[in-house]
Amino acid sequence: MWRATVLTLFPEMFPGPLGVSLMGKALNDQLWALEVRDIRAHGIGRHRTVDDSPSGGGPGMVMRADVAAVAIDAARAGETESRPLIYLSPRGKPLTQARVRELAAGPGVLLFCGRFEGLDERAIEARGMEEISLGDFVLAGGEIAGMALIEAAVRLLPGVMGEEASKTEESFEEGLLEYPQFTRPQSFEGRDIPPVLSSGNHAQIARWRRAEAERLTKERRPDLMTLYENRPRSARRPGSSAKSPPDGRKK
Numbered sequence: 001m002w003r004a005t006v007l008t009l010f011p012e013m014f015p016g017p018l019g020v021s022l023m024g025k026a027l028n029d030q031l032w033a034l035e036v037r038d039i040r041a042h043g044i045g046r047h048r049t050v051d052d053s054p055s056g057g058g059p060g061m062v063m064r065a066d067v068a069a070v071a072i073d074a075a076r077a078g079e080t081e082s083r084p085l086i087y088l089s090p091r092g093k094p095l096t097q098a099r100v101r102e103l104a105a106g107p108g109v110l111l112f113c114g115r116f117e118g119l120d121e122r123a124i125e126a127r128g129m130e131e132i133s134l135g136d137f138v139l140a141g142g143e144i145a146g147m148a149l150i151e152a153a154v155r156l157l158p159g160v161m162g163e164e165a166s167k168t169e170e171s172f173e174e175g176l177l178e179y180p181q182f183t184r185p186q187s188f189e190g191r192d193i194p195p196v197l198s199s200g201n202h203a204q205i206a207r208w209r210r211a212e213a214e215r216l217t218k219e220r221r222p223d224l225m226t227l228y229e230n231r232p233r234s235a236r237r238p239g240s241s242a243k244s245p246p247d248g249r250k251k
């Protein structure tokens with residue numbers, strides 16, 4: 001079973017959103033498992049201290065390397081499969097759908113959630129932690145970033161989502177953002193569903209969706225579009241072209 005172990009100073013934050021809807025049902029159905037470990041249980045002295053002032057001065061506090069290392073070693077004790085040890089950090093590599101897919105295909109993850117000014121660099125090095133960021137912004141702690149990573153991976157696990165196809169047509173799965181979605185009513189505040197989507201012509205619908213996905217990616221994420229355009233031609237779907245006009249787009 002895919003397992004997520006979370007090391008945190010705030011275990012009461014879990015399962016939180018991971019306990020409801022799709023995630024919660026999958027957790028109850030034992031399609032994945034969640035273990036939450038309190039870093040403070042490994043704190044030093046009577047006060048279970050986990051942090052200290054930054055070497056060299058400056059504001060805030062830093063999580064101690066020795067406490068973090070003991071907490072990680074205790075979480076790993078008796079492990080038969082080695083799971084990636086990830087430190088959620090704004091300095092990390094941005095999380096991508098490709099990395100999420102790799103993590104979902106493995107045995108699970110061990111996540112370390114930072115707080116304060118972050119974790120002593122020596123713990124990151126000594127335990128070979130992979131640093132992953134949720135984006136170019138600063139959160140108060142790694143917990144919400146960890147939940148996001150877990151949710152992104154768990155929804156890809158077999159049996160968690162109803163329609164397997166929906167996973168492959170989503171944003172990022174083919175290097176593009178997803179095409180626009182519509183549903184009833186046919187007309188909403190003077191805006192109609194693009195006629196091509198009601199045509200019943202599946203080839204035309206697929207071409208329209210592809211063209212819209214390319215248009216949106218080009219407009220909103222030129223960085224992704226460049227990567228997509230430089231992919232080997234064999235990796236693209238037939239009929240794919242960044243230049244083809246979307247048949248049913250509203251002018």
Ligand SMILES: C[S@@+](CC[C@H](N)C(=O)[O-])C[C@H]1O[C@@H](n2cnc3c(N)ncnc32)[C@H](O)[C@@H]1O
Nearest residue numbers: 088089090114117118133134138139141142145
């Ligand atoms: C207030 S932040 C520390 C920020 C750090 N002083 C810096 O400037 O890079 C505390 C913790 O929140 C988590 N965190 C903050 N922003 C994050 C992000 N964008 N992605 C992942 N984790 C983040 C990390 O675990 C971090 O150790």
